[in-house]
Amino acid sequence: MTNTLPKNFLWGGAIAANQAEGAYLADGKGLDIASYCADGLRHGFELKPTEGKHYPYQEAIDFYHRYQEDLALMQEMGFNVFRTSIAWARIFPLGDELEPNEAGLKFYDDLFDEMIARGMQPLITLSHYETPLHLVEKYGSWRSRELIGFFVRYCEVVFERYKHKVKLWMTFNEINNMRRIPGGAGGILLHEGESFWQTIYQASHHMFVASSLAMKRCHEIIPDAKIGSMFSLSNVYPATCKPDDVMSTVGVRRESLLFVDVMVRGKYPAYASRMFETKGVHLEILPGDEEIISAYTSDYIALSYYRSTTHEHGLAQNADTGGETGKDNPYLETTPWGWQIDPVGLRYTLNELYDRYQVPLFIVENGLGTFDKVEEDGSIHDPYRISYLRDHLEQMKEAVKDGVDLMGYTYWGPMDIVSAGTAEMEKRYGFVYVDKDNEGNGTLKRIKKDSFEWYKKVIASNGEDLK
Ligand code: BGP
Numbered sequence: 001m002t003n004t005l006p007k008n009f010l011w012g013g014a015i016a017a018n019q020a021e022g023a024y025l026a027d028g029k030g031l032d033i034a035s036y037c038a039d040g041l042r043h044g045f046e047l048k049p050t051e052g053k054h055y056p057y058q059e060a061i062d063f064y065h066r067y068q069e070d071l072a073l074m075q076e077m078g079f080n081v082f083r084t085s086i087a088w089a090r091i092f093p094l095g096d097e098l099e100p101n102e103a104g105l106k107f108y109d110d111l112f113d114e115m116i117a118r119g120m121q122p123l124i125t126l127s128h129y130e131t132p133l134h135l136v137e138k139y140g141s142w143r144s145r146e147l148i149g150f151f152v153r154y155c156e157v158v159f160e161r162y163k164h165k166v167k168l169w170m171t172f173n174e175i176n177n178m179r180r181i182p183g184g185a186g187g188i189l190l191h192e193g194e195s196f197w198q199t200i201y202q203a204s205h206h207m208f209v210a211s212s213l214a215m216k217r218c219h220e221i222i223p224d225a226k227i228g229s230m231f232s233l234s235n236v237y238p239a240t241c242k243p244d245d246v247m248s249t250v251g252v253r254r255e256s257l258l259f260v261d262v263m264v265r266g267k268y269p270a271y272a273s274r275m276f277e278t279k280g281v282h283l284e285i286l287p288g289d290e291e292i293i294s295a296y297t298s299d300y301i302a303l304s305y306y307r308s309t310t311h312e313h314g315l316a317q318n319a320d321t322g323g324e325t326g327k328d329n330p331y332l333e334t335t336p337w338g339w340q341i342d343p344v345g346l347r348y349t350l351n352e353l354y355d356r357y358q359v360p361l362f363i364v365e366n367g368l369g370t371f372d373k374v375e376e377d378g379s380i381h382d383p384y385r386i387s388y389l390r391d392h393l394e395q396m397k398e399a400v401k402d403g404v405d406l407m408g409y410t411y412w413g414p415m416d417i418v419s420a421g422t423a424e425m426e427k428r429y430g431f432v433y434v435d436k437d438n439e440g441n442g443t444l445k446r447i448k449k450d451s452f453e454w455y456k457k458v459i460a461s462n463g464e465d466l467k
Contacts, residue, residue, distance in 0.1 A: 001337045004397045004400045004401050004463075005397065005400060005406075005462050005463045007462070009406075009407075009408055009409075009462060009463070010080055010081040010121065010123075010362075010407055010408025010409070010410070011078065011079060011080055011081065011409060011410075011429075011458075011459045011462075011463075012074070012080060012081035012082050012083065012120060012123070012398075012408070012409075012410045012414075013074060013079060013082060013083070013410050013411045013412070013413070013414030013415075014077035014082075014083035014084070014123070014364050014365055014410040014411065014412050014413070014414075015063070015083070015084050015412075015413060015414070015415075015417055016084065016085045016125065016128035016129060016130070016417075016420070017043075017084060017085045017086065017087035017090075017128065017130060017419060018032065018033075018034035018057050018060070018085075018087060018111055018128065018130045019034075019057065019060055019292065019413075019417040019418045019419075020060050020061050020063035020084070020415075020417045020418075021060055021062075021087065022023050022057075022058060022059040022060035022061065022062040022063065022064055022065075022260075023059075023062065023064035023065065023066040024057065024058040024059075025184060026064060027090070027101070027103035027106075027107060027123055028090075028093055028101045028103050028104060029087065029089055029090045029093060029101075029104060029188055029256070030089035030090075030092070030093025030094050030132050030133070030134060031089065031132070031133040031134070032087065032088065032131060032132050032133055033045045033090040033129065033131050033133060033136065033183065033184070033187050033242055034057035034129065034130060034211045035055065035056055035057065035058060035318065036048065036049050036050075036055055036133075036175070037055065037135060037423060038050075038053045038054060038055055038056070038423060039423055040321075040420060040421045040422040040423040040424070041129050041183060041184030041321075041420050041421070041423075042181050042183075042184060042320055042321055042420070042421045042422070043183075043187060044182055044183040045189075047133065047136070050314070054425045054439060054440050056424075056438075056440060057423065059440065060417060060418050061065075061415065061416065061417055061434045061436065061444060062417070062444055063158060063417075064107070066444070066449050067111055067114060067180070067447075068114060069240050069446060070137065070158065070415055070432070070446065071114050071115060071116065071118050071120070071236055073415070073432050073446065073448070073452075074118070074120065074414060075118040075119060075120070076456065077431065077452060077455055077456040077459060078119075078339045078456055078459035078460055079119070079120050079409055079414075079459070080119055080120060080121060081120055081121045081122075081123050081168070081410060081461075082115050082120040082121070082122060082123065082410075083122075083123040083124070083125065083364055083410045084111075084122070084123075084124065084125070084127060085124065085125035085127070085128035085130060085173065086108055086124060086128070086158055086329070087104075087130050087401070088126075088127060088130050088131065088132055088151075088154055089130065089132040089133070090103075090104030090107060090108075091105060091154055091157060091158060092132065092150070092153075092154050092157075093132070093133075093134075093356065094134040095132035095135040095150050095154075096133070096134065096139075096146075096150050098153075100154075100157045101153070102223040103108040103134065105158075105161055107158075108158075108161075108162065109161070109162070111167075112162060112165040112166060113165070114339060116165060120465070121167065121298040122162075122165060122166045122168070123168040123169075123170075123364070123410065124158075124162075124166050124168065124169050125169075125170050125171075125172075125173050125230065126151075126154075126155055126158070126169065126170070126171050126172070126214065127151070127172050128173035129173060129174065129184040129185065129420060131186065131187030135147060135150065135187065136187045136189065139345065140188075141186055141188050141189075141203065142186045142188065142203035142204075142206050142207055143188065143199060143202065143203050143206075144206070145206055145286075147206060147210065148206055148209055148210040148245055150208060150353050151210045152213045152214060152217065153433050155214040155217055155218070156217050156221070156302065158293045159217060159218055159221040159225075160221055161296065163221055163225075166222075166225070167224060167225045167226065168225070168226055168227075169212050169218055169224065169225060169226070169227040169228070170227065170228045170229060170230045170302045170364070171210075171211040171215070171227070171228075171230070172185070172186075172207055172211060172229065173185070173230050173287040174230060174231060174232040174304060175204070175211070175230065175231060175259050175263070176231045176232055176233075176255075176256040176258075176259040176260070177232050177319070177321075178203065178204045178207070178259075179200060179255055179256075179319070180318060180319035180320070181319070181320070181321065181457065182199075182200055182203070184321075184420065186200075186203050186204070186207060188200065189448045191276065195280060196221070197279035197280060197281050198279075198280065198281050198282070200280045201276065201279075201283060202281075202283060202284060204259070205283055205284075205285065205289070208263065208293055208355060209264050209289050209292055209293065210227060211263060211409070212263075212292045212295070212296040212297070213292060213294050213296065213448060214227070215227050215296040215298070215299075216292075216295070216296040216346065219296075222282055226299040226300060227228075227298070228298045228299055228301060228302045228362065229259075229260075229263040229264070229298040229301065229302065230301075230302040230303065230304070230364060231256065231259055231260055231301065231302070231303050231304075232256070232303070232304050232321075232322075232323050233256060233260075233303040233304065233305060233310075233323070233349055233353065234304070234305050234306050234308060234309075234322055234323025234324060234345070234349075235305070235307075235308035235323070235342065235345040235346075235348055235349050236249055236252050236253055236308065236309055236310065236311050236323075236324045236326060236433050237243055237249065237308060237309075237310045237311070237321035237329065237345075238310065238311060238312070239310040239311060239312040239315075239326070239327050240312065242312075242313070245313050246314045247313075248311060248312070248313040248314070248315075249310075249311045250412065251275075251366060252317050252324065252326075254271055254275070255275070256324075257269075257356075258271075258272060258275065260301065260353075260356075260357065262293060263293075263297060263298050264297055264298050264301060264357050264359060265297070265357070266293055266295070266296075266297045267290065267293065267294055268295035269412070273461070279450055287366075288341065294380050298359065299359070299360075300359055300360040300361065300362055300391065301353060301357060301359055301360070301361050301362070302361075302364040303349070303362070303363060303364065303365075304323075304350055304363075304364065304365030304366065305323075305345070305346050305363060305365070306322040306323060306339055306365070306366065306367070306412075307323060307327070307339040307340045307341060307342055307345070307354045308323075308329065308332070308340060308342040308345035309323070309324050309325055309326040309327065309329065309340060310326050310327045310328070310329050311324070311326040311327065312326075312327060315327060320421050321419075321420045321421035322339045322421070323339075323452050325338075328340060329342070330454055335368065335369070336370055336371060337369060337370070337372055337427060339369075341368075341388060341391075343388075343391035343392045343394065343395040344371070344395055346363075346366070346392050346395045346396060346399070347395040347396070347398045347399045347402070350363075350396070350399035350402075350404045350406065351399055351402055351404060354399075354403070354404040354405065359405075360406070360407050361404060361405065361406050361407065362406070362407040362410075363406070363409045363412070364394065365412040366392055366409070366411060366412060367388070367389075367411050367412035367413055368384065368385050368388040368389070368429065369412075369419065369427040369428060369429045370385070370427065370428065371426060371427075371428065372416075372428045372433060372449065374433065374435075374447065378447060379452050380433050380447060380448075380449040380450065381449075382449045382450055382451050383450070385407075385429075385431075385449070385451045386451050386454045388452075389411070389451070389455065389458075390466045393409070393411070393458065393463060393466055393467060396409060396463075397463060398411045411429075411431075411455070412429050413428075413429030414429075414430055414431050414432065414455075415431070415432035415433075415446060416428040416429065416430040416433055416434040416436075417429070417430075421457065424438050424445070425437055425442075426438050427439075430449065430450040431448070431449055431451045431455050432446050432447065432448055432449065432452060433446070433447040433448075434446060434451055435447065
């Protein structure tokens with residue numbers, strides 16, 4: 001089969017600062033929402049530590065001190081891009097200061113230099129489930145418009161500092177998870193009696209304005225940069241062909257696509273009024289907000305895709321870090337975490353998005369999180385990960401043949417990291433095993449799994465060799 005991917009296709013992996021770096025107070029870093037989170041950002045977080053509790057993100061996999069070793073392994077696989085995030089609280093420990101923390105800035109200087117020296121373009125998320133804790137305590141996080149100014153100040157500082165090193169940016173990780181994981185996505189802890197939807201959409205509106213202003217400043221400071229927005233877009237199908245199920249599924253999908261519509265098309269979609277009315281939401285939109293949102297839109301769409309689910313009319317829909325959770329699809333296999341594996345859904349989703357928006361797409365998260373076993377001789381055989389990946393890459397290539405403009409693919413968690421959803425270490429995604437368990441025991445030693453050599457071969461052949 002002839003290769004379908006462009007020569008400059010970006011191949012790599014993706015992590016987030018909070019799930020990998022550890023060193024949660026090193027070099028002046030402030031606390032953030034991951035600091036006192038014991039059960040995963042899906043379940044919220046604490047403002048103060050509880051004695052005796054294990055907080056897995058505090059040490060994570062100690063990427064902060066071990067990134068050279070990790071990036072050397074990524075280089076060996078041939079990565080030409082590496083996605084990570086900047087922990088906002090390393091740069092502004094409280095979030096509302098006027099002056100940044102030089103030691104935090106220096107860390108990312110070194111990290112980005114190391115990536116570039118090893119042939120990887122940095123692909124940087126400005127906020128990946130890492131709101132500084134002080135902003136939550138003092139301002140109620142993104143409920144407050146004041147965060148717009150704090151975020152834009154932080155963005156300006158990092159754009160200026162890294163303008164010669166980082167040309168690929170994205171603003172908020174999985175911003176549409178404000179609907180289902182507002183603690184992680186926006187640092188929102190709901191108060192008793194508060195109207196959930198009112199808070200969520202008002203906070204999201206502030207994030208839209210902040211994101212657009214960050215895009216404006218990015219283009220002014222780094223004219224040759226691309227800046228996108230990022231969404232969780234695992235797929236949802238109607239559970240049956242009953243028209244009510246089909247129509248209701250359109251509604252579920254629109255709850256996510258609303259975020260893409262605003263950030264890519266630059267305005268609230270026509271269906272938003274009715275959606276807000278049904279949910280009792282009255283958005284406060286200040287003069288000038290709509291102009292900002294419309295003037296500064298995303299250069300590309302970054303997405304995570306892990307699985308699919310199905311929906312039927314009347315089903316109470318939910319979502320987790322993998323995307324929507326509805327009714328199981330009888331045609332698909334399921335991981336031990338209940339995530340249904342659907343490679344064709346990836347092709348479907350890429351086509352859906354490209355048809356609708358016609359801007360370049362970038363798969364910045366996809367992967368299989370599951371148990372791995374270290375054999376007595378130290379080897380780790382993970383054929384399940386290879387087949388997950390092979391099947392998804394095949395479908396990704398089909399989508400490119402369908403005409404989708406795809407910038408690249410970064411596999412989620414190329415070395416094992418702490419899960420965002422559950423804070424487990426043993427939900428492993430990596431091509432590289434990290435010796436640490438759920439309780440925090442282990443040497444942190446890195447060990448290659450079988451999938452390591454496989455992905456290396458895929459990259460070397462620019463996706464041609466998927467055997
Ligand atoms: C996404 C997040 C990531 C990541 C991934 C896998 O929602 O952007 O941070 O962790 O999901 O989820 P989990 O870690 O829960 O398996």
